[in-house]
Amino acid sequence: MKVAFYTLGCKMNQYETQAMEQLLRQRGHQVVDFSDEADAYVVNTCSVTAVSDQKSRKVLHRVRREHPGALLAVCGCYPQTHQEDMAALDVDLISGTGDRAGFLDLLEEAARERRLIESIDRSFDRRTFEVLPAGGGENRTRAMLKVEDGCVNFCSYCIIPYARGPVRSAPLDVVVEQARALAAQGYREIVITGIEISSWGRDLKCGKSLIDLLEAVAAAVGDVRLRLGSLEPRTVTEEFCRRAAAIPTLCPQFHLSMQSGCDATLKRMNRKYDTARYLESVELLNRHFHRPAVTTDMIVGFPGETEEEFSTTLDFIRKCGFAQMHLFPYSIRPGTPAAKMEQVSAQVKEERARRAAEVAAGMHRDYLEGCVGEVYPVLFEQPKDGRYAGHAPNYMEVLAEGEDLHNEVRSVRITGTDGRVLFGTIEE
The missing domain is CATH 3.80.30.20 (tm_1862 like domain)
Incomplete structure (x- = not known):
């Protein structure tokens, strides 16, 4: 099964999406980009504000309109806190913020049986931490x-x-x-x-x-x-x-x-x-x-x-x-x-x-x-604006001349700033 994810909201949602992607690959499924054709589309929602709810609904409506034959699943904070809104969204699988591995079981079941599945627990009853695969995705530093x-x-x-x-x-x-x-x-x-x-x-x-x-x-x-x-x-x-x-x-x-x-x-x-x-x-x-x-x-x-x-x-x-x-x-x-x-x-x-x-x-x-004038060990990530970009330990972005620096840590003397990022020279 080809599965595509769309993630809204905080780093926790990003983390949990990455974990679910890893688990799906381990089960033999293929994770594809959200813009690609897929058998199933999963929207991991945010509900921190009413605007977040609106964004979640908009994505779900767009997927159903553009991929009417695909399986559409929703999980995350929006269904967890607003289960009553789900009936109007025409989705095939509804889950919340708990049991991500169990959610993938339900995703496979929904794909086989093509019936509506709803599974939302009581968040206040949770007492154990769900261990999920850690990571940052391919080519991450x-x-x-x-x-x-x-x-x-x-x-x-x-x-x-x-x-x-x-x-x-x-x-x-x-x-x-x-x-x-x-x-x-x-x-x-x-x-x-x-x-x-x-x-x-x-x-x-x-x-x-x-x-x-x-x-x-x-x-x-x-x-x-x-x-x-x-x-x-x-x-x-x-x-x-x-x-x-x-x-x-x-x-x-x-x-x-x-x-x-x-x-x-x-x-x-x-x-x-x-x-x-x-x-x-x-x-x-x-x-x-x-x-x-x-x-x-x-x-x-x-x-x-x-x-x-x-x-x-x-x-x-x-x-x-x-x-x-x-x-x-x-x-x-x-x-x-x-x-x-x-x-x-x-x-x-x-x-x-x-x-x-x-x-x-x-x-x-x-x-x-x-x-400016400080020397930082910069973790380089990717080319940007004709230079290589990375982050100093203080998480300020640094641009320096260099090639093939992905995932390398180099000492960089900071020579200037444009008020948005730092510029520097590699010293080693």
Whole structure:
């Protein structure tokens, strides 16, 4: 059977799609590009906002229109949280976010029997971590390694706890075994990822936390670089930084989830920290690492956000000096507490997003300019604009003259920047 995947949303969806593709190949099926003719089309959906739901529906409708005779399957967060919407989508297989291997069994069954199959569990009943193949696809330089699933933070704007269920951690020995396998396959960088990796180990009750996991993986994979996915600020303590800084292969890029730089807004968001604790995390990272790239997410125009609150947030992000920011105008997610709050107008959200983007762009330029003169081990990936492109440990993109550098790590002296990327010269 020829199977094509379309993936929307977060890195977890990307990871799980790659895992399902690997499992299908092991079963003797052929994975083809989504633009090719296939026997079955799988849409792995996102439901983080109502717009995400709309995108998922649009893709499903397009596949049914363009490939009326093909098997159409939907999985992911959208059917998990909106099973009632599925009847109108004319799909052959409906599943959610759990049991990806079981989903492939159902895909084969649906192909044989050509009947509607629905299989969506109760996400809150999940208690075990599903181990899936790790990897990054063909010709990739870095691989994602999923170590955790689920979240119990229940931020007021977020549907993910309902879609993914409670925290489930991969056992330490399983993570180490998968990391060793990735290193043996030739990957030069492993990204430790999950829905909320700061909670890793909480459910295992083994007395270990994320830093213990990181040390164990580092010891197992030698000189393979390690990069952390998004962290909760509370994870970053003095002990965490001291131990993390002692891991020479850990990339000094830390994505600290923020969402707002105003305490009143954070409280409405039901975040579990305030700006003082967040700033403490930023200062600890800057104290223990040489020019770390601290990056973050920020929601603009959250319900009830006043001009004063937004100005407070702008002042706060300047104080943090982020290397890079991802900005999102608030989008209503039906079914969450924030959807019932007083909304900010689209015009105000757009204007605030523009102002925040200007501040973020200035901080990004400042960070890049501070990289000039530094020497970084760059992991090269692919040709770009007449040069070879790769990423420094701080995840800033670097362009340098060279050929056949795919998956090579070379020392590069940074000679300049255009405010978007770094330019450099290979020194070896």
